[in-house]
Structures are given as structure tokens and as C-alpha cells.
Amino acid sequence: xxxxxxxxxxxxxxxxxxxxxxxxxxxxxxxxxxxxxxxxxxxxxxxxxxxxxxxxxxxxxxxxxxxxxxxxxxxxxxxxxxxxxxxxxxxxxxxxxxxxxxxxxxxxxxxxxxxxxxxxxxxxxxxxxxxxxxxxxxxxxxxxxxxxxxxxxxxxxxxxxxxxxxxxxxxxxxxxxxxxxxxxxxxxxxxxxxxxxxxxxxxxxxxxxxxxxxxxxxxxxxxxxxxxxxxxxxxxxxxxxxxxxxxxxxxxxxxxxxxxxxxxxxxxxxxxxxxxxxxxxxxxxxxxxxxxxxxxxxxxxxxxxxxxxxxxxxxxxxxxxxxxxxxxxxxxxxxxxxxxxxxxxxxxxxxxxxxxxxxxxxxxxxxxxxxxxxxxxxxxxxxxxxxxxxxxxxxxxxxxxxxxxxxxxxxxxxxxxx
Amino acid sequence: xxxxxxxxxxxxxxxxxxxxxxxxxxxxxxxxxxxxxxxxxxxxxxxxxxxxxxxxxxxxxxxxxxxxxxxxxxxxxxxxxxxxxxxxxxxxxxxxxxxxxxxxxxxxxxxxxxxxxxxxxxxxxxxxxxxxxxxxxxxxxxxxxxxxxxxxxxxxxxxxxxxxxxxxxxxxxxxxxxxxxxxxxxxxxxxxxxxxxxxxxxxxxxxxxxxxxxxxxxxxxxxxxxxxxxxxxxxxxxxxxxxxxxxxxxxxxxxxxxxxxxxxxxxxxxxxxxxxxxxxxxxxxxxxxxxxxxxxxxxxxxxxxxxxxxxxxxxxxxxxxxxxxxxxxxxxxxxxxxxxxxxxxxxxxxxxxxxxxxxxxxxxxxxxxxxxxxxxxxxxxxxxxxxxxxxxxxxxxxxxxxxxxxxxxxxxxxxxxx
Numbered sequence: 001x002x003x004x005x006x007x008x009x010x011x012x013x014x015x016x017x018x019x020x021x022x023x024x025x026x027x028x029x030x031x032x033x034x035x036x037x038x039x040x041x042x043x044x045x046x047x048x049x050x051x052x053x054x055x056x057x058x059x060x061x062x063x064x065x066x067x068x069x070x071x072x073x074x075x076x077x078x079x080x081x082x083x084x085x086x087x088x089x090x091x092x093x094x095x096x097x098x099x100x101x102x103x104x105x106x107x108x109x110x111x112x113x114x115x116x117x118x119x120x121x122x123x124x125x126x127x128x129x130x131x132x133x134x135x136x137x138x139x140x141x142x143x144x145x146x147x148x149x150x151x152x153x154x155x156x157x158x159x160x161x162x163x164x165x166x167x168x169x170x171x172x173x174x175x176x177x178x179x180x181x182x183x184x185x186x187x188x189x190x191x192x193x194x195x196x197x198x199x200x201x202x203x204x205x206x207x208x209x210x211x212x213x214x215x216x217x218x219x220x221x222x223x224x225x226x227x228x229x230x231x232x233x234x235x236x237x238x239x240x241x242x243x244x245x246x247x248x249x250x251x252x253x254x255x256x257x258x259x260x261x262x263x264x265x266x267x268x269x270x271x272x273x274x275x276x277x278x279x280x281x282x283x284x285x286x287x288x289x290x291x292x293x294x295x296x297x298x299x300x301x302x303x304x305x306x307x308x309x310x311x312x313x314x315x316x317x318x319x320x321x322x323x324x325x326x327x328x329x330x331x332x333x334x335x336x337x338x339x340x341x342x343x344x345x346x347x348x349x350x351x352x353x354x355x356x357x358x359x360x361x362x363x364x365x366x367x368x369x370x371x372x373x374x375x376x377x378x379x380x381x382x383x384x385x386x387x388x389x390x391x392x393x394x395x396x397x398x399x400x401x402x403x404x405x406x407x408x409x410x411x412x413x414x415x416x417x418x
Numbered sequence: 419x420x421x422x423x424x425x426x427x428x429x430x431x432x433x434x435x436x437x438x439x440x441x442x443x444x445x446x447x448x449x450x451x452x453x454x455x456x457x458x459x460x461x462x463x464x465x466x467x468x469x470x471x472x473x474x475x476x477x478x479x480x481x482x483x484x485x486x487x488x489x490x491x492x493x494x495x496x497x498x499x500x501x502x503x504x505x506x507x508x509x510x511x512x513x514x515x516x517x518x519x520x521x522x523x524x525x526x527x528x529x530x531x532x533x534x535x536x537x538x539x540x541x542x543x544x545x546x547x548x549x550x551x552x553x554x555x556x557x558x559x560x561x562x563x564x565x566x567x568x569x570x571x572x573x574x575x576x577x578x579x580x581x582x583x584x585x586x587x588x589x590x591x592x593x594x595x596x597x598x599x600x601x602x603x604x605x606x607x608x609x610x611x612x613x614x615x616x617x618x619x620x621x622x623x624x625x626x627x628x629x630x631x632x633x634x635x636x637x638x639x640x641x642x643x644x645x646x647x648x649x650x651x652x653x654x655x656x657x658x659x660x661x662x663x664x665x666x667x668x669x670x671x672x673x674x675x676x677x678x679x680x681x682x683x684x685x686x687x688x689x690x691x692x693x694x695x696x697x698x699x700x701x702x703x704x705x706x707x708x709x710x711x712x713x714x715x716x717x718x719x720x721x722x723x724x725x726x727x728x729x730x731x732x733x734x735x736x737x738x739x740x741x742x743x744x745x746x747x748x749x750x751x752x753x754x755x756x757x758x759x760x761x762x763x764x765x766x767x768x769x770x771x772x773x774x775x776x777x778x779x780x781x782x783x784x785x786x787x788x789x790x791x792x793x794x795x796x797x798x799x800x801x802x803x804x805x806x807x808x809x810x811x812x813x814x815x816x817x818x819x820x821x822x823x824x825x826x827x828x829x830x831x832x833x834x835x836x
Contacts (some may be wrong), residue, residue, distance in 0.1 A: 066776075267727075309683050309686065364488070404778055
């Protein structure tokens with residue numbers, strides 16, 4: 001396979017060259033000599049190479065509903081606005097929404113997303129076409145609509161590129177019945193599968209679980225065999241300290257999504273306590289309806305700021321830690337040897353333009369990325385050894401925007417006709 | 419004076435033309451005919467015109483220290499890191515830091531900033547050169563260093579452009595003695611002057627004031643004649659409900675800075691209660707050391723999100739309200755008839771590229787601006803009828819970045835030699 005040589009990038013404040021081959025960082029050293037026929041990229045000493053981002057929980061196609069319903073109480077938001085619109089979604093909508101999401105993710109430096117939604121074939125199609133990594137959930141909803149491509153996913157997952165994986169994805173403990181959850185636990189155990197579930201997002205979910213099962217949501221999940229080292233717990237807000245100890249013991253992964261939790265007034269993720277018990281944390285954006293963007297840069301800042309205010313301690317969640325949650329720790333949760341710019345790691349990276357206002361001065365590049373930057377500082381994005389964006393250009397961007405705009409328009413028109 | 423005609427911009431979802439003359443929106447209508455010699459700008463129906471932002475509290479030149487010291491406890495942060503570095507500042511540093519700040523502000527759609535810092539002549543110089551509006555504080559600090567240009571400001575303020583105004587700026591009640599504060603109140607009353615002060619930022623400030631004066635910070639300020647309809651109260655976190663009623667009665671302006679308040683773990687601005695008593699709120703970024711950027715777009719999102727989480731009500735601080743705080747309400751606090759795109763208002767505006775991922779789809783442009791956008795969606799910025807940025811180009815950007823980088827580097831080198 002053809003190799004790629006990055007000339008003169010800044011890594012840990014020093015200029016260096018990096019050779020990428022077979023989707024990995026093969027060699028990092030100064031003054032590497034280009035090989036015959038090798039692709040060359042000149043960073044000219046102004047682009048810093050940094051780990052890319054791994055979005056541990058989202059609903060990509062919800063970008064189509066961005067800004068459609070904001071500033072509403074949670075139940076009204078869902079039942080009056082979001083669910084009726086979602087009922088009108090077609091496979092083509094999910095394709096166009098997924099492409100819009102991937103476009104936005106690439107622009108903001110994200111190379112992987114963990115998705116839970118309907119018509120998953122379309123999200124796989126979009127991810128394969130655009131070169132991003134993804135984990136696609138086999139959605140389970142006891143009383144939801146049946147617009148899933150679960151069977152297709154099961155039949156075809158061995159034909160996907162190495163960038164695409166799947167997870168068992170029971171939606172939540174309040175939307176999937178106990179028997180189905182228990183069976184999912186058994187299947188997961190047999191296949192060593194990833195499990196992706198919303199957990200303990202609201203006070204109501206916690207209280208209802210106590211009332212119905214006489215257990216906390218975390219305890220309930222554990223009795224069903226669903227708390228494993230490959231379980232991704234989206235939200236994880238309402239946890240007791242014993243819950244946190246149990247999550248740590250089982251080595252499951254909590255996913256923090258500060259924007260969504262704040263916007264929906266769900267509550268505050270108990271980050272300091274989770275860290276105290278050495279439990280695992282990744283970051284996610286949630287879907288674009290409750291955020292309303294997919295920028296992991298913004299999510300890092302929110303995570304750091306909210307932890308400081310909530311714990312009344314400005315030393316909590318320092319910038320290097322939240323960057324690690326958004327990159328290496330996220331990648332690791334999905335079994336990816338990535339999120340670190342070192343030989344032998346997967347060749348995923350962002351190239352950041354230091355010659356921009358928010359990256360100036362450059363006392364601490366990571367602090368600037370977490371607290372000052374916005375997606376516009378990202379010049380280029382590499383995933384699996386290939387450029388997804390080069391010098392801010394993403395192939396097909398205008399067509400993707402136009403198709404998403406049309407899908408969103410038609411979606412609302414269909415709803416009006418109901 | 420030469421007029422400027424904006425052709426085919428989107429205003430309130432409709433295409434229109436806008437003629438700007440003498441720094442005001444003169445005529446807004448469809449199909450305006452260009453006049454002889456008039457400047458023309460073609461928006462081609464893809465740029466929305468929206469109010470620009472008014473940053474109600476910052477310390478512009480602190481951009482030079484961006485990322486220098488983060489994730490530290492407040493007192494250690496100030497006494498060990500920030501103050502020693504600030505003691506090394508030269509007028510040239512403040513000039514270069516102010517230019518970097520203004521560059522960043524223009525890129526993020528800000529056309530006015532309310533500043534409190536040293537060597538103010540340099541900030542005036544930078545603002546005049548770059549065409550932005552500013553209010554420059556006559557800094558009072560009973561025990562601070564005397565690197566102010568207060569006398570120069572007093573002598574020269576009548577020669578400034580109409581974009582520059584000044585305020586009396588006692589730093590805070592804990593850094594300025596009672597007699598000086600009282601005199602400032604008298605001077606302000608005589609001149610109908612703007613007053614700009616940090617107030618009730620920390621629990622300690624509140625408790626100390628009660629202990630020393632047997633009054634809350636707000637009550638104390640009122641007894642000194644400093645609570646007026648032209649008083650800008652930066653932070654305003656630790657307020658009793660009676661304080662809020664008093665602020666409302668005096669018609670003073672509170673400035674909310676969620677990023678800084680969260681990053682330093684200062685506390686939460688009581689926004690819902692302030693709104694309940696119909697009191698005035700503007701938004702600010704604070705300096706780049708405690709934020710660490712100057713983006714009012716990010717500040718709007720943080721304000722909305724933090725209010726929702728803190729009040730446990732997702733309907734609090736809806737997008738149109740926070741946009742109004744960041745624009746019209748901020749402008750009004752400083753006596754500017756601006757922040758609205760209507761005939762007769764000051765010709766300040768941003769032109770937003772709707773053909774971008776975060777502005778797609780366009781169900782609610784303001785929701786997208788508050789919850790989804792980042793500064794990269796801003797194509798052009800108009801202040802006082804002139805372009806500060808046109809199609810993302812700001813004159814002299816590279817030179818400003820290079821000068822700021824050099825100033826920051828030398829500043830730290832000087833400190834090391836101490």
C-alpha cells in the first residue's frame with residue numbers, strides 16, 4: 001500500500017516528519033527521505049499534529065432536525081416535536097442527515113462516532129463513502145417503530161471496511177423490557193460484543209427504576225449481565241457512589257455529554273467521583289437536536305468548565321485530561337489503538353493551524369485547543385492513514401449541504417400533511 | 419459620505435437590499451438601484467444579515483497570556499501566575515495584545531468591547547486603527563501598579579472617533595478604598611459618566627463586604643452613589659433578591675460571563691431572578707486568561723445552557739433572548755442605538771454564511787447561531803458602516819499574529835530574568 005509522508009509537522013513543540021503506511025504511524029523522525037511514489041504533505045512548520053476526536057455517543061442523522069425545536073421542556077420536546085418528525089424519516093433522509101453529520105464531524109476533527117439510530121444501512125453507507133470510522137448500533141426498542149436495518153447489519157457486518165464496527169444497542173432501560181435486556185446480555189457475553197445504552201440520564205429514570213426494580217439503573221443493568229468492559233453507558237448522570245464503584249469494578253465506560261445534559265436540564269455528570277474511583281470516561285456530543293452541534297472541541301470545554309463549577313474546584317478536569325477523554329480514552333473504549341501520535345498507533349490525526357488568533361500565543365497547545373479554539377483552527381484531518389479533509393477542503397461538501405437542506409425541508413412538509 | 423449598498427442579503431428569511439450611509443442603515447428594501455459611485459457588496463442570497471455582538475466586559479490585552487496558566491485555584495492563579503506576568507507588561511505589549519484581541523473579536527462578529535486594563539492609550543490606538551468600537555476604562559486601583567494612561571485619556575477623549583468612549587473604572591470594591599469610590603460616584607454623577615466595575619464575583623467578596631461594611635456589595639455600591647443607569651456591573655454573581663430589586667430600581671446593568679465564572683469556579687449568575695425583576699443583562703467574555711477566547715457566540719451558548727441546567731428548566735434563557743443580550747441589550751447599555759437591523763440604527767452587522775454545516779438546515783437562524791455555530795460561519799463584519807472583515811479577510815492579520823506572538827514570548831522571557 002502506498003505510504004504518505006508528512007513533512008515538517010509540529011509534534012510536542014518540535015518539527016518532525018511522519019511516515020504513514022497501512023493505516024498506521026510507521027515512523028516518526030526528523031528529515032525522513034521521501035520514498036519513490038510516496039504521497040507528500042508539506043506542513044511547513046505551521047501545522048501541529050494532534051490526536052483526532054472519538055465521539056462516544058451520537059445520533060448522526062438528527063442533524064436534519066437541528067434547530068427545529070429548542071428551549072422546550074424535555075417531554076414536550078420529545079413527544080410533540082421530535083418523535084412526530086422522526087416518524088416521517090425515510091432511509092434517504094438518514095443518509096443525507098448522516099452525511100451532514102459526518103461533514104460537520106470531519107470539519108471539527110472527529111474521526112469516529114458511536115451511533116444509535118434507525119435505517120442504519122444509510123449511516124454505514126455514508127461513513128464508508130466519507131472514510132470516517134463508526135460504531136453502528138443494533139437498535140432495540142420494545143415499543144418503538146421498526147425502521148431498523150438490524151438484520152441487514154448482522155448479515156453484512158463482515159463485509160464492512162475495518163473502520164466500521166457494530167454494537168448491541170438497547171435504547172434504554174425504560175424503553176426495552178427486562179427479558180429483551182437479559183437476552184441481549186447473553187448474546188453480548190457469547191460474542192464479546194460492544195453494548196451501547198442510554199443510562200441514568202434523568203432523575204425520573206432513576207426514581208422509576210428504584211420503584212419498579214428496587215435497584216438503581218446501574219444495579220439493574222448488572223443483574224441482567226449488561227455491565228461489561230465493553231459496555232458504553234451514555235449520560236451516566238444519576239449514579240450513587242456504589243454505582244460508580246460497580247461500574248469501576250466491571251470496567252464499563254461512562255460517556256459524558258455536557259452540552260446535551262445542560263440544554264435539556266438533565267443534570268450534572270459526577271465526573272470527579274468517577275475519576276476518584278478510577279473509572280473510565282469518554283466524551284460525546286449526543287445528537288444535534290439536543291446540543292446542537294457535533295463539535296468535540298466545544299464538548300471538551302464544556303466538560304472542563306462544568307466540572308470546575310460543579311465541584312467548586314478550578315483544578316478539576318484540567319485541559320490535558322479532557323483532551324485525553326475526547327481522544328485516546330474514547331478510542332480505547334471501542335478497542336481502537338488510537339488517539340496517540342506515536343509509531344504503531346492507528347494513523348488518525350488532526351493538523352491544527354497555529355497561525356490563527358485563538359491558537360496565539362502558543363504557551364500550551366492543548367490548553368488552547370480545549371479553552372480557546374473552535375473548529376476553524378483545524379486545517380486537515382487524517383483517518384486510517386487517509387485525508388478526510390485537506391487544507392479545509394472536503395470533497396463533495398456543497399452537494400452534501402444541498403441534499404441535507406432538501407431532506408430537512410421535505411421532512412417537515414410530510415409532517416404538515418399528516 | 420460615500421454610501422454602501424448590500425445587494426441580496428437575507429433578513430428575517432427574506433432577500434433584500436440595504437443601503438448604509440453615514441454609519442447608519444438608511445434604507446432597507448428590495449431592488450434598490452445602485453447610486454453613482456456607491457460601493458456595492460453582493461451577498462448573492464446566501465448570507466444572512468444579523469446583529470453584531472457587543473462584548474460588555476473584557477481585558478483585551480490579556481490575549482497575550484492566553485493558555486499561560488490554566489486549571490489553577492483562583493488565588494494561586496492570580497498571585498503566582500497572572501500578576502507577576504502583568505507586572506512585566508509594556509505599552510507595546512498592550513498594543514499587540516489589544517490588536518490580537520480585536521482580530522479575534524472581529525472574526526467572531528464582535529463590533530464593540532468594554533475594556534478595563536492598563537496602558538489604555540495602546541488599546542485606543544489599536545481600536546482606532548482596526549475600526550472597532552470600544553469603551554475604555556479610566557482604571558482605579560488603590561494598591562495596583564500605576565501603569566495607567568488615565569490622564570492621557572481625560573485630555574484626549576474629545577479627539578477620539580465617535581466609536582470610542584470612556585468609563586470611570588474602579589476595579590472592584592475590594593481593591594479601591596471607600597473614599598476613592600465615593601469620589602468616583604460624585605464625578606460620575608456630575609458628568610453622567612459610565613461606571614464600569616467588577617462586582618460580587620466571588621463568595622469571599624460578598625462575605626468580606628458584609629463583615630467590613632455590614633452591607634452586601636450592591637448595597638455598599640449604592641450608598642457610595644455608584645449604582646446608576648450607566649453602571650456596568652461585571653459578574654454580579656453573589657446577589658440577594660433584595661440586591662436584584664435594588665439593581666432593577668437603579669436600572670443598572672449586570673454583565674454575565676459564564677465561561678469565566680465556570681472556569682474559575684466563581685459561581686452561577688442568578689439570571690432567572692434578574693429577569694424576573696426586569697433587570698438588565700448584557701453578556702461579556704472576560705479576558706482571554708479566564709475564558710480563554712473572546713467569542714460571544716460561545717458565550718451565548720454557555721449562558722443559555724448554564725441557565726437551563728442551574729434552574730432545572732430547559733425553557734429558561736431561550737436562544738432569541740440570549741442573542742438579544744449579546745447584541746441589542748449590550749449596545750443599549752453603552753448608549754448605542756444598535757444591535758437591530760432596522761432603518762435608523764447604527765450600521766453594525768454580521769453577514770453569516772448559511773451554506774455551512776452548522777447553519778444547515780435553517781429552521782431557526784438564531785437557534786443555529788446560539789447553539790450550533792462557531793465563528794467560522796461569519797463571512798463578513800460591518801461596524802459603523804464599514805467592513806472590518808470582508809469574506810473572511812481582515813487586513814494585516816498575519817502581521818498582528820506575528821507581533822502578538824513575539825510580544826508574548828518576550829514578556830515571559832522578561833519574567834524569567836526577574
